[in-house]
Amino acid sequence: MKKAYVKPKTLKEAHFHYCPGCGHGIINRLLMEVIDEMGLREKAICVAPAGCGMLLYNYFDIDTLESAHGRGAAVATGIKRVRPDNLVFSYQGDGDLAAIGTAEGFHAANRGEPISIIFVNNGVYGMTGGQMAPTTLKQQVTTTTPLGRNPILAGHPVRICEVFSMLDGTSYLERVAVNKPAAVIKTKKAIKKAFQCQLDGKGFSLVEILSPCPTNWKMGTIEACRWIDEVMAKQFPIGVVKEIS
Amino acid sequence: MKKLMSGNAALGEAAVLSGCTCYFGYPITPQNELTEYMAKRMGELGRVFIQSESEIAAINMVLGASVAGARAMTSSSSPGMSLKQEGISYLAADELPAVIVDMVRGGPGMGNISPAQSDYLQATRGGGHGDYKTIVLAPGSVQELTDVVPLAFDLADKYRNPVVILGDGMLGQMMEPVSFDDIKPPKEYPKDYILTGAKGRPARMVRSLLFDTKEEEEHNWKLVRKYQRMESSEVRYETYLTDDAEMIVVAYGIGARIVRGAIKRLRQENLKVGMIRPITVWPFPAAAIQEMAKTVHDFFVFEMCAGQMIEDVRLALAGKGHIHFYGRPGGIIPTPIELYRIIARHYYTAARRKK
Amino acid sequence: MTTKTIFSGFGGQGVLSMGFTLANAAMLEGKYVTYLPSYGVEVRGGTANCTVVVSDEEIASPVASEPEFVVAMNQPSFARFQSILQSGGLLCVNASLVNTASARSDIEVLAIPTSELAEKLGTIKVANMIMLGALIKASSIISFDAMIKNLAELLGEGRSKLIKLNREALETGFNYVKE
Ligand SMILES: Cc1ncc(C[n+]2csc(CCOP(=O)(O)OP(=O)(O)O)c2C)c(N)n1
Ligand code: SF4
Numbered sequence: 001m002k003k004a005y006v007k008p009k010t011l012k013e014a015h016f017h018y019c020p021g022c023g024h025g026i027i028n029r030l031l032m033e034v035i036d037e038m039g040l041r042e043k044a045i046c047v048a049p050a051g052c053g054m055l056l057y058n059y060f061d062i063d064t065l066e067s068a069h070g071r072g073a074a075v076a077t078g079i080k081r082v083r084p085d086n087l088v089f090s091y092q093g094d095g096d097l098a099a100i101g102t103a104e105g106f107h108a109a110n111r112g113e114p115i116s117i118i119f120v121n122n123g124v125y126g127m128t129g130g131q132m133a134p135t136t137l138k139q140q141v142t143t144t145t146p147l148g149r150n151p152i153l154a155g156h157p158v159r160i161c162e163v164f165s166m167l168d169g170t171s172y173l174e175r176v177a178v179n180k181p182a183a184v185i186k187t188k189k190a191i192k193k194a195f196q197c198q199l200d201g202k203g204f205s206l207v208e209i210l211s212p213c214p215t216n217w218k219m220g221t222i223e224a225c226r227w228i229d230e231v232m233a234k235q236f237p238i239g240v241v242k243e244i245s
Numbered sequence: 246m247k248k249l250m251s252g253n254a255a256l257g258e259a260a261v262l263s264g265c266t267c268y269f270g271y272p273i274t275p276q277n278e279l280t281e282y283m284a285k286r287m288g289e290l291g292r293v294f295i296q297s298e299s300e301i302a303a304i305n306m307v308l309g310a311s312v313a314g315a316r317a318m319t320s321s322s323s324p325g326m327s328l329k330q331e332g333i334s335y336l337a338a339d340e341l342p343a344v345i346v347d348m349v350r351g352g353p354g355m356g357n358i359s360p361a362q363s364d365y366l367q368a369t370r371g372g373g374h375g376d377y378k379t380i381v382l383a384p385g386s387v388q389e390l391t392d393v394v395p396l397a398f399d400l401a402d403k404y405r406n407p408v409v410i411l412g413d414g415m416l417g418q419m420m421e422p423v424s425f426d427d428i429k430p431p432k433e434y435p436k437d438y439i440l441t442g443a444k445g446r447p448a449r450m451v452r453s454l455l456f457d458t459k460e461e462e463e464h465n466w467k468l469v470r471k472y473q474r475m476e477s478s479e480v481r482y483e484t485y486l487t488d489d490a491e492m493i494v495v496a497y498g499i500g501a502r503i504v505r506g507a508i509k510r511l512r513q514e515n516l517k518v519g520m521i522r523p524i525t526v527w528p529f530p531a532a533a534i535q536e537m538a539k540t541v542h543d544f545f546v547f548e549m550c551a552g553q554m555i556e557d558v559r560l561a562l563a564g565k566g567h568i569h570f571y572g573r574p575g576g577i578i579p580t581p582i583e584l585y586r587i588i589a590r591h592y593y594t595a596a597r598r599k600k
Numbered sequence: 601m602t603t604k605t606i607f608s609g610f611g612g613q614g615v616l617s618m619g620f621t622l623a624n625a626a627m628l629e630g631k632y633v634t635y636l637p638s639y640g641v642e643v644r645g646g647t648a649n650c651t652v653v654v655s656d657e658e659i660a661s662p663v664a665s666e667p668e669f670v671v672a673m674n675q676p677s678f679a680r681f682q683s684i685l686q687s688g689g690l691l692c693v694n695a696s697l698v699n700t701a702s703a704r705s706d707i708e709v710l711a712i713p714t715s716e717l718a719e720k721l722g723t724i725k726v727a728n729m730i731m732l733g734a735l736i737k738a739s740s741i742i743s744f745d746a747m748i749k750n751l752a753e754l755l756g757e758g759r760s761k762l763i764k765l766n767r768e769a770l771e772t773g774f775n776y777v778k779e
Pocket of ligand 2 (some may be wrong): 006014017021023024052122212214215218
């Protein structure tokens with residue numbers, strides 16, 4: 001019988017701590033698939049965030065550092081400058097990269113650091129219990145916007161790919177999602193491209209992944225996946241935002 | 246051979262000679278000459294220099310470089326040090342070596358750019374969150390500033406811990422003759438913890454998150470034992486005319502130099518004053534002070550701040566003796582003559598009290 | 601013996617390099633020395649000053665609250681620094697720019713027309729070295745002969761034209777001052 005699914009070698013034998021229907025698990029698996037397929041296990045160094053992705057080192061069988069909240073891009077910069085031949089990537093949530101760590105991400109991008117950022121946009125602060133993130137949609141209810149996000153008081157959802165695309169240092173920026181099989185396949189391709197961009201010495205790459213957080217969206221898993229297409233992707237259009245050949 | 250150099254530049258050259266291969270910094274007076282020196286020298290040598298977007302970024306770049314196996318340094322002055330505290334806490338928790346320079350200026354807040362010693366407690370108590378310590382070296386001349394740099398890198402590697410060099414605006418700015426002849430080529434430290442890509446070995450992780458309270462407690466006790474080793478092996482201080490002293494001044498850094506000038510005058514008038522000058526302000530030479538307190542009753546603390554090291558002197562004396570204090574916060578440095586007058590006054594008061 | 605000198609003037613008058621040259625020369629002569637420039641906001645507004653302490657023993661403080669010597673290359677510096685000069689101290693002023701009518705009566709004033717002397721050498725740029733030569737004659741902080749001998753090292757080797765010009769400037773200032 002043909003096997004439809006094999007666990008990537010570089011994914012450890014451990015149960016994910018993520019909630020049912022969470023996008024993080026899919027993204028973790030995709031990353032390790034790509035690492036395996038590109039033969040990068042002995043070359044990769046991962047910088048984990050503060051956020052639901054902070055326990056990555058329990059799942060990734062690659063060298064991993066857990067960084068302070070938001071500082072992933074600066075830490076990755078330090079590692080990459082010392083080890084230019086390694087594949088260095090940071091894994092960051094939307095609170096991590098688009099709020100507390102905006103400066104570090106923005107300037108790493110602007111310097112064109114040859115690192116890759118895997119940016120998980122789930123529109124909320126997952127780990128701390130569903131507060132507003134910079135990416136929270138207008139009128140979206142979170143624990144700190146109980147009446148819905150009012151842009152007059154709380155600002156507008158931030159489109160990181162588009163913002164970073166204005167920076168001359170960025171080489172490859174794509175927004176993808178993990179809410180359905182076809183989208184997952186595209187996400188895997190995007191991650192591959194980002195890593196290849198780094199290996200080819202082309203500079204800074206970032207993949208923004210729209211990822212369901214059913215727990216804090218207060219939705220069922222299927223509903224959450226649908227919501228990404230029907231609502232979230234309107235604010236965050238899927239596709240390549242910038243690619244320099 | 247000696248060269249006339251500013252403290253900032255001399256520190257930079259000493260770092261280069263000590264095998265510092267990565268420097269990250271953000272401009273702030275009065276340490277800009279160090280950042281500028283590193284920009285030039287690291288460029289010439291093909292080493293890593295980044296002017297970061299903030300002190301927070303700089304300390305995290307240091308953390309990244311350190312976890313990748315490099316000797317890394319950053320420098321700043323007081324307001325920037327506040328921003329670095331988060332990163333220093335992570336360095337300590339992750340047990341990563343790093344050298345961090347603070348050329349202290351007047352504070353709190355924006356303060357001013359004049360020399361001060363008001364970051365003492367921040368530096369010697371860890372400074373950021375959590376149970377941790379950093380070794381803090383407090384040199385008092387450009388030559389000594391140069392001498393402590395290789396030591397700082399070695400201690401950082403030996404203990405896998407951040408080390409702080411605590412200077413001040415004047416030490417950074419002033420020029421003095423300096424020689425680098427004593428700096429030896431950097432030692433190699435085996436680093437079995439660094440991240441290099443898991444080639445032919447199991448993957449490594451470097452982390453400070455320990456959800457399991459038992460594990461976290463164990464980790465913290467392990468750190469504490471390390472700090473105890475530092476306390477028993479790494480205390481450094483200098484004494485000056487303490488043998489027959491009836492009053493001992495405790496001062497460090499630039500402050501101690503001015504005290505030395507004052508003591509010379511006091512001695513000309515037969516006032517028996519000596520000095521103990523901590524070179525490591527953490528670990529603090531508490532045992533040495535305790536020992537002195539067996540024969541000396543009066544201790545005089547001088548600091549260029551409103552009184553911070555005095556807490557350590559108080560702890561060291563544990564109720565023994567009498568502590569006198571003179572402080573100048575805000576970036577003012579008294580002259581040796583002023584200090585001579587003040588110490589003399591305290592000396593006479595103490596003598597009258599003894600009678 | 602310990603001597604403290606403050607050099608002051610406009611930025612661009614070579615005030616810091618005057619102090620640096622003296623400090624460097626003193627170091628080469630084997631003396632203890634500190635050089636402290638004004639920095640940061642103090643430098644804004646176009647004035648510059650530095651303090652040089654030269655001594656036969658370790659120097660306690662690089663700050664000079666009561667210097668023995670002050671060099672004032674412009675009027676504002678004259679006004680600011682003559683007040684802190686020691687009683688009996690020496691004030692060297694750039695007579696080409698400074699009016700010394702208001703000088704304290706308990707100090708000595710040495711007026712050097714540096715601009716005029718410099719122009720004779722063909723460039724105003726060496727006015728500071730003329731002043732330094734004069735200061736060394738009047739103060740004996742360091743040995744003039746030793747300094748001239750070390751000039752190549754002080755100014756950087758291989759710049760013979762520059763060395764010759766500076767040497768002439770130092771000598772002009774030195775000889776201008778009568779015993
Ligand atoms: C300095 C600091 N502030 C706050 C926190 C608490 N904290 C941990 S994760 C997090 C937000 C995580 O949200 P996000 O980056 O969107 O990731 P997610 O959990 O949604 O994947 C916060 C605020 C922290 N660890 N450090
Ligand atoms: S809180 Fe949200 S992001 Fe975090 S694990 Fe649960 S579903 Fe995933």
